[in-house]
Amino acid sequence: MNGTITGISGPTVSADLVGVRLYEQVQVGHAGLIGEVVRLEPQRAVIQVYEETRGLAVGEPVTATGEALMVRLGPGLLGGMFDGLQRPLPALVARDGPFLQAGGGLFPLDLTRRWHLTPCLAPGAAVAPGQILGTVAEGPIQHQILAAAAGTIKALDGGDFTVEAPIGRLADGTLLHLWQPWPARRPRPCRRRLPVTAPLITGQRCIDLLFPLVKGGTAIFPGGFGTGKTVLEQAIAKFADVDVVVYVGCGERGNEMADLLDEFMALRDPWRGGALLERTIVIANTSNMPVAAREASIYTAVTLAEYYRDMGLQVLLLADSISRWAEALREISSSLEEMPGEEGYPTYLGSRLAAYFERAGVVETCGGGRGSLSMLLSVSPPGGDLTEPVTQACLRAAGAFFMLDAGLAHRRHFPAINWQQSYSLYAQEAVGFFSDRAADWGGLRQRCRELLRQEEALREIAEIVGPEGLQEPDRLLLASVGRIRDEFLSQNAYSDEAFSPPEATAACLRGILADHDRGVAGLAGEAAGATTGGGP
Ligand SMILES: Nc1ncnc2c1ncn2[C@@H]1O[C@H](COP(=O)(O)OP(=O)(O)O)[C@@H](O)[C@H]1O
Ligand SMILES: [Mg+2]
Structure with a gap:
């Protein structure tokens, strides 16, 4: 099917194509830019172009390919680095140098191996x-x-x-x-969905103990600029106990992605040995790449993740950040002249996000195995305002919420997870799983939460009367919680303790609580001595 371009508006192009299907892939212009049919009208098709449309002219040809936007699935994806349309970046760079040319798809898999x-x-x-x-x-x-x-x-x-x-x-x-192709926007099928049965160990003490995750679960972490979203995502990508990690750098800085790759090449997989990169797929759609491809990139990524899930593997999908995806969606929607919803985002933002989160879970695969797909998505709300539409839409769909706090980040408390506002709906199941690694996990968690809560109440009083005005037991509480914050909840991603196995996490907290209990007993002894023995 052939036609010609009749109009161009930013990343969208209209063409006099008839007989094409919705979401069919097309080649646009002399350069053969990759596009997708996003709206059909009686005599024209509206196309979302995934590459830079600058230089494109009305009258240039448009060719329909007869298939949807496809992801190519087969051996050789692990260790690979692709753009949002699954073109292999190393091969693209070898061909075009640092300034990628538009058009001309390269096959994502190595054809000679x-x-x-x-x-x-x-x-x-x-x-x-x-x-x-x-x-x-x-x-x-x-x-x-x-x-x-x-x-x-x-x-x-x-x-x-x-x-x-x-x-x-x-x-x-x-x-x-x-190999086989699969349409990126269609979820891969499974026999049935299964309940969650295993924890997702992240090695981050604060998450594993207070806001634990499960395999097949979803979590979001919103945070303003510099609150540690990227560092936390990358730490979890390195240490989570999964078989395969799919990491999407969505609209973030290119140099961060380059550093990540260097690091992954050098680092060893803490769970199976071998280079970390051998179990990782990176999708890079950095801020210097075309916006529209960013919209497709998260679908490419989740399809790759589902493919490995279908082999009965435990897969983790990380995206940094989903806000940049939503902004791309907004840009495309506005060039389609759709009715805008809140803050200009399309009215279907919430349902798109919810459908995306739906692709996570534990499944019985069509091959009879049992695989899981977990998702961790960062959100970058403008100005750190969590009431904005993307954060709110994610909140409704995700099972866990780690609020990254600018105040904590400012005090260099990392990961800057706010322990009052964050939550995990998986806590109950996950605590049971973690108890296999440390029998007192549930008890430790409860005491930790209780002390943090007491300290919160006490801090207000301390601010009024000053620390000297407090009773001894209260001063002890403040000191112990200070240690929980500094030695337990903070965890430097650049140190040897960047990964903390559950046993070490439990031991760390157990030590602080034991010291606290000794302090309490000591004070009680003094008080008893004061009442029975009397003063001098
Ligand atoms: N877990 C951590 N350990 C040590 N430093 C951290 C940690 N998390 C964040 N930081 C510091 O904060 C800076 C900003 O983090 P980053 O993840 O780039 O923020 P964001 O992606 O939210 O803008 C990092 O460069 C690093 O210095
Ligand atoms: Mg970042």
């Missing part, structure tokens, strides 16, 4: 989509090759294959490959 396939099914077997055809070793994991179509297997060979070479075929002639 050979993978050793061990088939699990024999000819004659019936196969359904999502069922395991065989496995190849990809870095530290057994990568399952999942069937893309239903049928009866006619041939399936073991041996070394490139991703493009046929590995077999179905009775109806359909060729089988190591």
Whole structure:
């Protein structure tokens, strides 16, 4: 299907294309920019272009590709770095240098590399989509090759294959490959959803003890500029006890992404050994890249995450920050002249976000395994104002909320998680799971919360009467909570204690509480001595 450009408005273009489908991918202009049909009208199609539209002219050709915006799934994604449209960044940079050219998709998977396939099914077997055809070793994991179509297997060979070479075929002639395409905006199916059964250990003491997460859960952390969102996301990306991490740098600074990659290349995976990068996929859509591709990037990322989930793996998706995605959505919506909602965001912002969060969870996979997809998204509310629409929409959908506090960050208390305002709806289940690692987890958590609460009440009084005006037990309480804040809740991401296993987390708090109890007992002893023995 061909047509020509009839109008251009920022990242959206209209063309006299008929017969195309909604969300069909198109190539726009002589440069072949990647775009997606976002609205159909009787004689024209409105296209969202994912690349810089500067220089594009009315009258240039538009070609429909006949397929939706696809993510290419197959072995070789781990350790990869892609842009929002899944183009491999190292290959793009090798081709174009630092100033990426528009158009001209590159295949995301290495076409020359050979993978050793061990088939699990024999000819004659019936196969359904999502069922395991065989496995190849990809870095530290057994990568399952999942069937893309239903049928009866006619041939399936073991041996070394490139991703493009046929590995077999179905009775109806359909060729089988190591890779398969999947439309980015459509959730990958599963047999059924399962309840959560395992904690997500982040190694951050404050999160694991006070606001714990579970595998398959979702969390957001809003915070103003400099409150430590990026550092916290990256610390969790390094240390969380998952098989695969998908990290989306969404509209943040490019140099932060470059540093992250260098670090991941050098760091070792604390759970399985090997380089951290071997289990990580990075999607970079930094602030210097086109805005519209940012909107697509989080869908590319979640599809990659679901693909590994479907192999029965524990996957964590991190995005920094979802606010930049929402801003891209707003920009596209306004160029489509849609009716604006709150603060100019489209009225469907909330439902889009909720549908996105829905893609997290624990599932029984089509292959019969059990996989999970957890999400941690940072939010950057302008001016740190949490009543703004993106934060509010995320709050309604997410299971945990870590409020990053500018006051704490200012005092260099990191991670700057406000312990009064934050919450986790997973606390009850998660405490049960953590108790397997430290039997007194629930008790420690309760006492910690109680002391923090008491201190909060006392601090107001202390501010009025001054510390000298307080009773001994109150002064002890302030001192003990001071230690909880400095030695337990703060955790420097650049030190040896950047990762704290649950046992160490429990031991740290246990020590402080024991000292506190000794202090209380000592004061009680003195008081008893004062009443029974009398003074001199
Ligand atoms: N956990 C941490 N440990 C030590 N320093 C931190 C920590 N979190 C944040 N910081 C400090 O705060 C600065 C800003 O953090 P960053 O994550 O870039 O903020 P944001 O992404 O919210 O703008 C960092 O450069 C670092 O100096
Ligand atoms: Mg940041």
